[in-house]
Amino acid sequence: MPTLDELNPTATTSPSNIDQSTPFTLNADELIAAFTNFLTFDVGSGGASAETIRTYWCEVRYYLLWCETNQLQPLTVTRDQIKIYRHHLVAQKYKPTTISLKLVAVSRMYDAAMEYRLLTINPVWGVKPPKQRSDPAERITHLTADEAQALLQAPLSKPVSLKTLRDQLLLGIMTLEGPRTMEVHRADIKDIVRGAMGVGITVISKRQQRIVPLTPDLVELLDRYLLARRKAGYSIAAITPLFINLYYRPKNLQESEQDYRLSRRGMRKIVDGYLKDLNIKHGEGRTLSAHSLRHTAATLAIQSGASLRQVQDLLGHADPRTTAIYTHVGDRWLNNPALNLGIKLNPE
Numbered sequence: 001m002p003t004l005d006e007l008n009p010t011a012t013t014s015p016s017n018i019d020q021s022t023p024f025t026l027n028a029d030e031l032i033a034a035f036t037n038f039l040t041f042d043v044g045s046g047g048a049s050a051e052t053i054r055t056y057w058c059e060v061r062y063y064l065l066w067c068e069t070n071q072l073q074p075l076t077v078t079r080d081q082i083k084i085y086r087h088h089l090v091a092q093k094y095k096p097t098t099i100s101l102k103l104v105a106v107s108r109m110y111d112a113a114m115e116y117r118l119l120t121i122n123p124v125w126g127v128k129p130p131k132q133r134s135d136p137a138e139r140i141t142h143l144t145a146d147e148a149q150a151l152l153q154a155p156l157s158k159p160v161s162l163k164t165l166r167d168q169l170l171l172g173i174m175t176l177e178g179p180r181t182m183e184v185h186r187a188d189i190k191d192i193v194r195g196a197m198g199v200g201i202t203v204i205s206k207r208q209q210r211i212v213p214l215t216p217d218l219v220e221l222l223d224r225y226l227l228a229r230r231k232a233g234y235s236i237a238a239i240t241p242l243f244i245n246l247y248y249r250p251k252n253l254q255e256s257e258q259d260y261r262l263s264r265r266g267m268r269k270i271v272d273g274y275l276k277d278l279n280i281k282h283g284e285g286r287t288l289s290a291h292s293l294r295h296t297a298a299t300l301a302i303q304s305g306a307s308l309r310q311v312q313d314l315l316g317h318a319d320p321r322t323t324a325i326y327t328h329v330g331d332r333w334l335n336n337p338a339l340n341l342g343i344k345l346n347p348e
Contacts (some may be wrong), residue, residue, distance in 0.1 A: 034318070035060060036115075060109050086099065109123055142296040154277060166225055171270075172221060177314065178293070179292045185264045189238050190238035199214050200213040205316055271289070271293065
């Protein structure tokens with residue numbers, strides 16, 4: 001069970017009725033126990049990923065530390081005090097989406113408290129995060145078709161090796177097919193699907209499981225990567241990760257699987273390395289990242305004529321409105337209705 005000592009309290013906006021001279025002991029053992037059971041048995045129907053559980057704990061620890069700093073017992077916190085916590089998050093310059101995540105985590109903790117009859121009402125109910133005022137399309141950073149081509153060929157500038165094959169396959173799947181980094185990270189050899197329709201990879205996200213189809217070029221690259229991996233003495237057993245950490249050779253695959261699997265951080269480092277080599281990591285008005293490759297797959301697909309439904313299915317979006325954001329990227333400049341009005345500011 002996480003402890004509060006793992007984090008230090010940050011600057012806070014304090015409720016006005018606190019007597020800072022009064023000794024204070026945080027009493028949250030029952031609440032933490034209830035939340036622990038909730039994360040284990042209820043989140044994701046009992047199958048939440050380690051990453052999801054870690055995120056919940058991180059946000060809840062932050063909140064409990066805020067309570068401790070402000071001498072508030074979590075089980076007696078009121079809705080007005082939750083609003084003070086929200087104001088604290090705003091003052092700390094957190095983005096609305098981050099504040100939303102933090103409030104959701106705290107709300108789920110109080111849901112657990114209600115389920116275990118520690119509370120009769122959730123104090124977070126009705127406390128909404130600040131509205132996101134930015135243009136959703138502004139958050140979409142992506143590569144152009146020429147940049148994507150250059151990125152996928154970047155590993156070819158080095159002698160062919162297991163590493164270059166792995167890197168090119170990773171870049172290709174993420175740029176052309178658009179899976180989330182977490183989905184690629186979780187994929188195992190057993191998730192490769194070979195059938196009459198072609199070859200794909202089964203990926204699992206928070207809400208669904210789907211098959212990401214591979215282009216013929218990616219299938220050829222996948223087979224070359226697996227062959228090189230076997231020749232280099234690495235296992236290609238069904239239980240092994242699809243993308244492996246080449247700096248680690250496990251003696252027992254099951255015991256050392258987490259080290260053997262290429263981490264999300266490792267994937268981001270690989271992508272960033274090639275973006276920097278091409279001098280396109282940072283540019284005017286944008287900073288590219290591993291997640292930009294997912295945006296690239298969607299944006300280029302829309303621009304090449306794919307339907308919203310096709311792109312929604314490829315990316316695994318639950319809500320078509322999320323996919324629709326990609327139609328605004330570039331389209332508002334290329335197909336600005338004002339360009340067709342025929343009105344000139346300076347007629348000559």
